[in-house]
Amino acid sequence: MFAVNNHIQRARLLLQQGRLRDAEKEIGFALHENPDDAEALLLLAECKVDEKQYDEAIRLLHNCIALEPDYHRNYYLLAFCHYRMNNRGEAVSYIQKAIALYPYASAYYGLYAYLMLDMRWYREALEKANEGLAIYAEDLTCLNARTQALFRLKNNEEAYETIREALAINPEDDFTHTNVGWHYLEKGKHKTSRQHFREALRINPNNARARQGYKESLKAKLLPYKWMLMFSLWLSSKSKQTRWITVIAIWASVQLLSRLSTAGGADVVAYILIGIYLLFVIFSWVGASMANMVLLFSSESKYVLTKTEKQVAAVIASLLFVAAFTALLGDYIPTIAEDNQYMAALVFLTLVLPVSRFEYLHLVRRKKLVLIYSIVLIAVGVISAVGLLAGITGMMALMTAYFIGLALYTWCFAFL
Structure with missing residues (x-):
């Protein structure tokens, strides 16, 4: 004993x-x-x-x-x-x-x-x-x-x-x-929040939540990401019912305003509203990865970005460069059809969507299924884009299959 x-x-x-x-x-x-x-x-x-x-x-x-x-x-x-x-x-x-x-x-x-x-x-x-x-x-x-x-x-x-x-009780409490x-980050005061996260990490370098907050405060330098982060943190504080009502209300408002604008002969306003809404939806998918891409070129990236985040950010930067370069190819290579040139550029641009999801594979329930689907989707997209540029027949049908697969991917990702 x-x-x-x-x-x-x-x-x-x-x-x-x-x-x-x-x-x-x-x-x-x-x-x-x-x-x-x-x-x-x-x-x-x-x-x-x-x-x-x-x-x-x-x-x-x-x-x-x-x-x-x-x-x-x-x-x-x-x-x-x-x-x-x-x-x-x-x-x-x-x-x-x-x-x-x-x-x-x-x-x-x-x-x-x-x-x-x-x-x-x-x-x-x-x-x-x-x-x-x-x-x-x-x-x-x-x-x-x-x-x-x-x-x-x-x-x-x-x-x-x-x-x-x-x-006052414990100024050294991380x-x-x-x-x-996190409070100041939600309020949009990313500089003030960064000071508190830095202090927390000084006290406890292993504080994962402080490290995540510090990373978010750095990414908030990108203004669109700052707005999206503020909205996301605000929405996360609401009940499940309120979150669903908010998302549906935004969609319904855009639909109503665009239809009213079209009925009133202001088609341009309708297009602008739909465009803003689509940008919001797309940025909600790729915003974090885009911010990581910007952060990748800063001196602090090696301290805050994980290996996966760095890899995804590098691939996204490459895809954006290839998309922009492809869109300009027609001016220098007249043998490439103009429509093919822009369609291939669009494919490269949209590939950012599935690539950005690789950061979040650990959060999905069916990781293996999503991983296989993502790899196949990206492969089909790349083959169709390169085939269009090379003038290979049948690539338009393959590109159509890619866009259908991409639409299914965006709808189903949250449920897998």
């Missing part, structure tokens, strides 16, 4: 120091002595949580519950794992159980508040954050959740006061700087 306790104490210290593998070794020694030691199993689960191995952590936590069904921390960690895995319903159920067993931990209310924020229940999030702060007034998780809830409820003055309070940075 004494040896088991020694291993557990050493493991706890190593876990606090972030030495997860060494901690797991000590826990392994403890479990070898007593496989049913609930404290050792809980520590092992905490290691798995820190390593983001949430499935394994959940399995271990259920073993802990079998041994100690009334220990509140088991349920808190289960709620945290499900929160990270976007299983909000189960996360809420477990955090409620944890609070019911032990209603004196401010961190539990902080997690509950963040779950409410994710579900767009902002008043409930504020309530839970305040409950946590009533237990411990300096809980930074609760303070940050309170700040976000207040901003969503349009209580900006109190939200900024809460930010100042959180930074979590607070990250949240403040």
